[in-house]
Amino acid sequence: MSAAGRWALRAGRVDPEIDLTNLGRLGGRLVVPGDREWPTQIDDLGDETPFCLWVRGTVRVDEALAGAVSIVGARASTDYGERIAAEMAAGLVDARRGTVSGGAYGIDAAVHRATLAVGGVTVAVLAGGVDRLYPAGNTALLRAVVDRGGLLLSEVPPGAVPSRVRFLRRNRLIAAAGRSTVVVEAAWRSGSLVTARLAAGLGRPVGAVPGPVTSAASAGSHRLMREGVAVCVTDVAEVLELTGAAGDGVAELAEQEARRDESGARPDDGLDDGAIATLDALPVRRPATVEALARSSGLAPHEVMSALGVLELRGQAARSEAGWRRAGRGR
Numbered sequence: 001m002s003a004a005g006r007w008a009l010r011a012g013r014v015d016p017e018i019d020l021t022n023l024g025r026l027g028g029r030l031v032v033p034g035d036r037e038w039p040t041q042i043d044d045l046g047d048e049t050p051f052c053l054w055v056r057g058t059v060r061v062d063e064a065l066a067g068a069v070s071i072v073g074a075r076a077s078t079d080y081g082e083r084i085a086a087e088m089a090a091g092l093v094d095a096r097r098g099t100v101s102g103g104a105y106g107i108d109a110a111v112h113r114a115t116l117a118v119g120g121v122t123v124a125v126l127a128g129g130v131d132r133l134y135p136a137g138n139t140a141l142l143r144a145v146v147d148r149g150g151l152l153l154s155e156v157p158p159g160a161v162p163s164r165v166r167f168l169r170r171n172r173l174i175a176a177a178g179r180s181t182v183v184v185e186a187a188w189r190s191g192s193l194v195t196a197r198l199a200a201g202l203g204r205p206v207g208a209v210p211g212p213v214t215s216a217a218s219a220g221s222h223r224l225m226r227e228g229v230a231v232c233v234t235d236v237a238e239v240l241e242l243t244g245a246a247g248d249g250v251a252e253l254a255e256q257e258a259r260r261d262e263s264g265a266r267p268d269d270g271l272d273d274g275a276i277a278t279l280d281a282l283p284v285r286r287p288a289t290v291e292a293l294a295r296s297s298g299l300a301p302h303e304v305m306s307a308l309g310v311l312e313l314r315g316q317a318a319r320s321e322a323g324w325r326r327a328g329r330g331r
Helices: 003-010 017-025 040-048 063-064 079-094 108-117 138-145 162-175 191-201 217-226 236-243 249-259 272-279 290-296 301-313
Strands: 028-031 053-056 071-072 098-103 122-125 151-154 178-182 204-206 317-320 322-328
Touching: 017 028, 017 236, 040 162, 063 151, 071 079, 071 108, 071 191, 079 098, 079 301, 098 108, 098 162, 098 204, 108 122, 108 138, 122 138, 122 162, 138 151, 151 162, 162 191, 178 191, 178 217, 178 236, 191 204, 191 217, 204 217, 217 249, 236 290, 249 322, 272 290, 272 301, 290 322, 301 317
Parallel strands: 071 098, 071 178, 098 122, 122 151, 178 204
Antiparallel strands: 028 053, 053 151, 317 322
């Protein structure tokens, strides 16, 4: 049978009502752009933005992803890599941030387990349907993600089987979902490098954890740093610095970014791209320096200073001896 014929058979079995019924049996839901819980950072994908997200878990998607950090790496990870990934995930939870990964073996699993172990929110972005707990060896872990306050997300409907193409497309969602992306271990041709480059292309800060220079498991991480795609991060404090805020006030930040006034205005209405990037990078509680804001926003320090002047005049940024934070309407 031709490829077109096989596609026609599959297309003939597509039935949204059945998909929604199956999802409902799992306690899941469908989230589309415009819904209150739609994570607007996904819209940065432009034409590649998914039409919808199939979701399992009780927490709102936008809240789970507010300030979250994507951590990716090798499936065939080392003890060193898994330990670093777990320490970073736990540290992010202490800083009131969630984690995002791909639900796979190795680094992904270490991130999800560590986040759950300290009571944090973790999001697993799947290449197949949210009813397909893949890989099979992580079934218990993925169920725990749902049962313990995390989320399973996918852009493909229930019943969809993971495939190479879907794994590659899944990577762009991981890159867009996180406020920053960290690669813990990656071989020279690892798919994690794809995720890192996608994140950089979206303007997200990217970090990579160094490993032994003799380790093939870290060759890709070193490559990202050598090529200027990623900066070196060695602990959670450096990840938080990379991400832009000190970690406090993530829940408040989610509420502030979602808030509208009675006219429907957004805090970033009337701002240019540089000011929006600076506003997004401003922490809610602990002030950040201009240099830290430049790193997290991807702007030059003089561009950040210019944007901060505009935001201060609008009452959206406040300056102190320690640095800058959000204020007023920007909150």
